[in-house]
Amino acid sequence: MDSILTINNLTKKFGSLTAVNNLSFTINKGNVYGILGPNGSGKSTTLGIVLNVVNKTEGNFHWFDGNITTHDALKKVGAIIERPNFYPYMTAEQNLKLVCKIKGVNESKIDEKLEIVGLLDRKESKFKTYSLGMKQRLAIASALLNDPEILILDEPTNGLDPQGIHQIREIIKQIAAQGTTILLASHLLDEVEKVCSHVVVLRKGVKLYSGRVDEMISSHGFFELRCDNQNTLIQLLENNSKFGKIKIEDQLVTAFLNEPMKSDDLNKLLFENNIILTHLVQRKESLEEQFLKLTDNQKN
Structure with a gap:
């Protein structure tokens, strides 16, 4: 080039x-x-x-x-x-x-x-x-x-x-x-x-x-999730290798992916485990989040 x-x-x-x-x-x-x-x-x-x-x-x-x-x-x-x-x-x-x-x-x-x-x-x-x-x-x-x-x-x-x-x-x-x-x-x-x-x-x-x-920004992104039985949801996510970091803020659970996953497949997995979601959004990690990770890792 x-x-x-x-x-x-x-x-x-x-x-x-x-x-x-x-x-x-x-x-x-x-x-x-x-x-x-x-x-x-x-x-x-x-x-x-x-x-x-x-x-x-x-x-x-x-x-x-x-x-x-x-x-x-x-x-x-x-x-x-x-x-x-x-x-x-x-x-x-x-x-x-x-x-x-x-x-x-x-x-x-x-x-x-x-x-x-x-x-x-x-x-x-x-x-x-x-x-x-x-x-x-x-x-x-x-x-x-x-x-x-x-x-x-x-x-x-x-x-x-x-x-x-x-x-x-x-x-x-x-x-x-x-x-x-x-x-x-x-x-x-x-x-x-x-x-x-x-x-x-x-x-x-x-x-x-x-x-x-x-x-x-080629991370596999993350899911934003809400449901009535939050503890069961978190336990399932933590025991599944497809998920990495789990973040909880109030009633919103953010689950970061270690590998690609479609929202349909997640919904099916949770439904099979008697977890009914009231909120499901799939997002890619933004450049801002990557930028903040980079600068956070850099000592002042």
Whole structure:
């Protein structure tokens, strides 16, 4: 698989603070990667290093096959790592024409990119009249003008209302569907779960997990159960090897699975043992639960 970005043992120190600690991962072509972590976990610093705006302390990284300078490689990269910065009294189209001049790309791309982000009908509107979500979408259009091989986004939905968040996420999916590789930093588990195919989980600059999102949440899930004879239910579950951890909160029993099991089969098993359920819900373990497990296992 073609590599877009390779990071090896990257470390960044600000005095006594280690913002990024011996970080290694690879971004391959055609996927949507999320760097996930709470504020202060080193996400933005990592992006700043590979975009040549922050100097690394140790380690190295290379773009594409490694036979290209970072300066030349960044011509094939689109990035938004700060709040959109356009001229307020110029229209969207005028602002993008200026970006084209700076990037040395043809102005003929402007309408196409505005169409992608849903702003073609507002291209004659001044930037100052745009909502926060529209400003962010214009920034994405700007980052796409050079037809980048990878689009890098730092907290792309920060500060947006639910509609704005939904619009940005749909645009990201649309861009990815056209074959552009995407790397986004986010502290939102929901964002990574809905948008990304791969995830790198960071905490205090240290990588806790790197891999596919679906593999991270590939546990067999759990059942939420209620019945009138709870003690009998718990005893049966505890004596069955198909179940692992059993959690009890008030009248709700949560039974985590050690192997796949259908709700029909569980219902049948319980019925045969004279246990009649009043509530049965089967769930997959969410990315949030996996993330909390990872971070709980990491010492403060």
